[in-house]
Amino acid sequence: MIEADDSGADERLRRIEAVTDSALSRLDVEDLLDELLARVCALLGVDTASILLLDQHAQQLVATAAKGLEEEVPQGFRIALGRGLAGRVAQEKRPVVLDRVTPAEVVNPILHDKGIRSMLGVPMLAGSELVGVLHVGTLARRRFGADDIQLLQLVADRASLASQARLGTIDRTAALALQRSLLPTRLPEAPGVDMAARYVPGHHTGVGGDWYDVFTLPSGWLGIVVGDVSGHGLPAAVVMGRLRSALRAYALECDDPADALTRLDRKIQHFEAGKLATVLYALVSPDRTRLRVSLAGHLPPMLARTGQPTDTMSLPVDLPLGTGRPRPRRSIAVDFPPGALLVCYTDGLVERRGELIDIGLERLRAAVRPGPAEAACATVMAALGVEQPVDDVALLALRRHPPAG
Known part of the structure; x- marks a missing residue:
């Protein structure tokens, strides 16, 4: 037995x-x-x-x-x-x-x-x-x-x-399919400018809440968007997709970036309660000579002009979207001279743990030089070392073509 x-x-x-x-x-x-x-x-x-x-x-x-x-x-x-x-x-x-x-x-x-x-x-x-x-x-x-x-x-x-x-x-x-469907696989061709962009996820899933967008409006103005939804991974990417689509719809109805962001703020407070987002929304005039910019809690872009130091644009920064504290939003008109390079980005590009953000901004400022947008993006990404970011990174560069000859 x-x-x-x-x-x-x-x-x-x-x-x-x-x-x-x-x-x-x-x-x-x-x-x-x-x-x-x-x-x-x-x-x-x-x-x-x-x-x-x-x-x-x-x-x-x-x-x-x-x-x-x-x-x-x-x-x-x-x-x-x-x-x-x-x-x-x-x-x-x-x-x-x-x-x-x-x-x-x-x-x-x-x-x-x-x-x-x-x-x-x-x-x-x-x-x-x-x-x-x-x-x-x-x-x-x-x-x-x-x-x-x-x-x-x-x-x-x-x-x-x-x-x-x-x-x-x-x-x-x-x-990943969602993220790729929301980020442009190819930026639109627009007369008078050239553009380039980069996106690097800071989450292991390969997706996040940062985004960039470029679209041409029926009026001939060119819309430029860079945004950052709070959080990481798929939940942030889903909210990002909703905000991206809503802002495109508002852009068709509003010729003022501040007005469009005001509507987007109401949208996020009602339908995405508890979420925060920072957004840069700029319009480039049909003749490419002017920019109209509104910032919802977002870092100001940098502007590099031929023969001048690269500067962080002096723009008012309004509250992020979703704070629940409605305040008037502002749009500022800025000259966009021939050959100038506009660099828009999210904070993941310049923030580092244990380091003041001013150090990252100075590092970015030193890397931005007038020239083709694609070369500028490549230079910035190499100089700021974002091979293994801890936060999502979105970068969008737009250059006005220099005068012929």
């Missing part, structure tokens, strides 16, 4: 090691789920195994990976919580055993077509939160025991970690 017990314990340990093999951690998430299902089929002696992940918004389980039921995945089969075996497991967050499968207990027609006779399902949990359901099935009648349930739950726990990693990858991919 003792030898039999030892043999059973050794076998159980071998089965557990098979699904916790460290080699699994080196697989891609999709391959890991497939390998886990293949191993559980072999170890439990079952004919099918499936993973269904929870769609939070729909409150449905979605077939994501399968062995023996591969057609279930491309069909994207969905099950509502509470329906069928998987729905019960999800709703109750506990294992469910069906020694005898009946049409009333399963809702997926593929299971009937396969002739599944017995099933076992366990929840996939992250803490107390449901991630999905793992279930197995056999073509012959079978009674699943406590050891079967324990082993399958171990696999489900491993699959939960892999699924969370997969969802994290999907979220990062979606976040």
Whole structure:
């Protein structure tokens, strides 16, 4: 008896090691789920195994990976919580055993077509939160025991970690797609000026709340925007996208940057309560001789002119957007001479931990020289060393073409 017990314990340990093999951690998430299902089929002696992940918004389980039921995945089969075996497991967050499968207990027609006779399902949990359901099935009648349930739950726990990693990858991919859709892939061509820009995220997801934008208005004026939403990552990027779109709409209705920013302030206070943003909005006249600039808590741009030192533009700085303290906003008209270079940026370019911002501003001022916008951006980025920023960085340079000859 003792030898039999030892043999059973050794076998159980071998089965557990098979699904916790460290080699699994080196697989891609999709391959890991497939390998886990293949191993559980072999170890439990079952004919099918499936993973269904929870769609939070729909409150449905979605077939994501399968062995023996591969057609279930491309069909994207969905099950509502509470329906069928998987729905019960999800709703109750506990294992469910069906020694005898009946049409009333399963809702997926593929299971009937396969002739599944017995099933076992366990929840996939992250803490107390449901991630999905793992279930197995056999073509012959079978009674699943406590050891079967324990082993399958171990696999489900491993699959939960892999699924969370997969969802994290999907979220990062979606976040990057969002950021790229909001930042211009190519700045518009506008007569009389050349432009260049840079964006470097300060968050590991590759997205953030800083942005730049350039657009031509029906009046012929050229709109220039650089902004910074408080926070980091996807939440800041989502708010940034809303503000960017709203400001474009207000720009079509307002010929005064201060008026457009006043409307944008009302928008953020009502729809994005608790968020703050700094924004520079400038309009360049159709003949490119003048700028009209309004600053909502944003750092003033720098202007480099031929034969003169680079200066931080002397402009009034109004309150950031979202403070909840409505004050009149101001627009200032500034000459934009031929050959002049306008450099707009967010604070991530010049701020460093443990260093006064004035030092970063002076570093930027020393790097800005009149010349083509693309060369200016390259020089600034190299001089200020933003290969590994701790905050998002947006940089936009615009140069008025010098006189011919």
